[in-house]
Amino acid sequence: MKTGAKRRKPYRLPPDAGDPLARAVDDLPGIGAVRARRLRSLGTVTVRDMLLTRPRRYEDRRERRADPWVAGESRPARVVIQSAKLKRWGWRRCVLETEATAVGGECIRLRWFHMPYLAQRIAPGARLWVFGKLKSADGAWSMDNPEFEAEDDDGEPIHRDRIVPVYPLAGQVPQRVYRSAVGTALSTLPAHVAPADPCIDSLGTWPWAIRALHFPQTLSEAEYARRRLALEEFLEWQTAMTLRRAEANRAPSFPVPPQPETISRVLANAGFPPTGAQRRVMSEIAEDLGRNVPMNRLLQGDVGSGKTLVAAVAMAQVAAAGRSCALMAPTAPLARQHFHTLGQLLARLDLPLRLLIGDECQAPAEGRTGIWVGTHALFQERTQIPRLGLIVIDEQHRFGVGQRARLRAKGDAPHLLVMSATPIPRTLGLTLYGDLDVSVLDESPPGRRPPQTTVCSPSRTPEAWAFAKTKADEDKQVFAIFPAIGRGAARGLKSLESEAEAIRARFHPHRVAIAHGQMPPEERDAAMADFASGDARVLLATTLVEVGIDVPGAAVMIVEHAERFGLAQLHQIRGRVGRRGEPSWCILICRGSSNATKRRLEALARHDDGFKIAEIDFQARGAGELLGTIQSGHVSFRMGNLMTDAALILAARDMAREILAADPSLSSPNHAALAGAARTLAQRFETGAADPA
């Protein structure tokens, strides 16, 4: 580094005078380059981002002189310092110990650790406002490291004498610095910000709500303001969804003429009559397919409700009418299984069926239409599917809003059927799938008996395995699911590899197959095939089997460390056994010690309705956990809470519909802001980064 040379200040763009909210946060006092970088890592780039950061909680720092002091409570106090002593020990270690008297007459000892520079400001005679947690020992009051301000600080107090916001800052920036910056940002708020819809302003304007969110007069005012902002946020989202749906409806698609002949041949191949629910959904789909606007349908059905047959019937109709279909599965084993099942269901229909997994592609004859079954590979750039008429996505919860948009771009306004086995609570569904019509398979095929589910403590593990062994000896198959693969998983976690040897010995002479995500795909597929054919009596696997694998002979499911899985996921997992209607068992080994964990798992033993279970899971662990594996198109709201704001979500949906009914292209100047927000969101859907921030 050159010395002596004058260092030039780095050049910075002058602030954009046009929109104070679009300024970068480094413009605010106290936020330099370093803190701005840290804030960026939290997703806060502009002043608008900062103002839309919801306080994690509030602290009531108003004087409550009449309230008695209570140990353990945080409270403010006005004090005069009587004596102060700095004690040092070791390098940089010290404590500033003071005795003070409070305005109410109480004596209190205040201590600040490792901040020697405070000694200058906190000297005898200093009048301070302090805020901290009260402690009491032998009748003497004390506070450690209280926040403080000199009493004579002028200006409007930000950190004291009010309800004060505490932000989710992950320790990146001190609360006080951030709070001051918010205060400055609030002082530059424009008087008017156009609302998404004029009626929203009647609930309070945006600048009012933002101020009330950060510095509310009362806690209920803060919550009111949050709900006002959340309603607008949900409205933007619902409008974007509704617009997308309207746009999809504008593109003319290929109307599939009725194919009763084809349908009855598929049903004959199935060898069982469809359930009432299957019939109903099949006719809903046939009706959609017959229209000249593309179908956009979500098929929800609990594990084992028979979605595959419904999909097969839909694809057969489209293929028989001379268009291609694509069925996308989330994993290769599942794609293979579908390929196999469809082979049976579509036998003697003369509809070409192809499997496409990774590079392994059974290339169709040039330009011929047919039914493609595969994984993501189906939708790679280079895969050309001629005359694509229908896309079916199995296990929809693994695909985001944005992915859906890109798949659709593959064909010329193809029909779309997405199938989900993870039942999604209604409000979440409205949010994630607001652009889709919904069909529900609410009836299981006859003779189904849910697996008998038990939650088992670690001490009963040998008993559980012994039970599984007796079932294996009776020719039944056994699944065992582990949360981890390698021995290195550590922390006392039972892993697939750490247990495999003992399990092999226990089940001798039956064959034990192993399948997990880190194996070469061929080996893994071979293991799954081994189990599916019944050659292997036991399958040790990771959650790979969660998604849709159908092995009719499986009767026992053992899940190790069940506490590590979500309920909806466990429900999927146990849906893998008892698929022939014979008695089946699911044993959840719970190694978690908390009572809440046990209770959560017990809910699974009590309920066998997937929707109920999803609801419980949703309440206990939140949307993110329920959707766990969503890769993109992740939904997050700044103000809204998907779990608790159901009523707001419904209201927003109705508002969006009314607004678009009256002003379909959002061309009214009243809706300029909404149009902008909804377009930005729609664009994010397209690119897969659907974060309504």
Ligand code: ADP
């Ligand atoms: P999921 O909805 O979980 O994808 P599947 O389509 O894999 O369920 O069906 C589960 C099992 O139920 C399969 O073995 C299938 O053959 C069988 N099945 C589906 N529909 C019926 C029905 N109407 N009657 C009897 N068995 C059925």
Ligand code: MG
């Ligand atoms: Mg399935």
